[in-house]
Amino acid sequence: MEKDMTTTLIEKEEIQKYKFVPAEVDGTEAFLSKLSSAQRLGNEFKAKTALTFMTEDGPKRVETTVWSLTEKYLVLKAGVLIPLRSLIDVSY
Template sequence: MFENLIPKEEIEHYQIIHSEEDRSAHWRERLEYAVRLGNEFKSKTTITFNTTEGPKSIETTVWSLAERYLSIKGGVLIPLSSIIDVHF
C-alpha cells in the first residue's frame, strides 16, 4: 500500500516541498488525533508527504502539531503544506 515507505531516520536525505494542493486545514483534525495516539497510546501514524523525488511515506509517532508544521522524533519538522495523506 505504501510503496514509497522510507525509514523516518532517512527523512533528512529528502527535500520536502509543498504538495500540488495545500490541504493543511483538511489534515489538521486527523493530525491532532495522531498526536493524541502518539502521546497517550504510543501508536504510529503513516504520513505521506511530497518531496523533490515524489511522494514518500514514513511510519512515526507524531509528537506535536503547530500552525504550519508537525514534529516527529529528533526534532524533525514536516510542513503541513507538503502532506498528501495521513493514515492510522
C-alpha cells in the first residue's frame, strides 16, 4: 500500500466524484485471480468485496459487490468503472 497515506472509506455512490490515478505499483496481474473470485462471490452469493484504489485525493476504500471484470476495468453496480491500474488492494 502507498506509504504515509490514510485510506478513506467511501460509499459506492461516491466513487464517481473522484478522479482515478494509477497506483504506485500496478497490481493488475496479481489481482486478477482475486477479482475473478470476487466477481463470482458477488454474482452468486451477493457477497461484498473491499476494494482500495488510488485517486487524486489519495487512496479510497469501498465495500461493494463486483459485477463484472474487463481487461482494464472492474465493473460495479450502475456501470461504475474502476481502472484495474488504480487498485491497491482487494479483500473479501
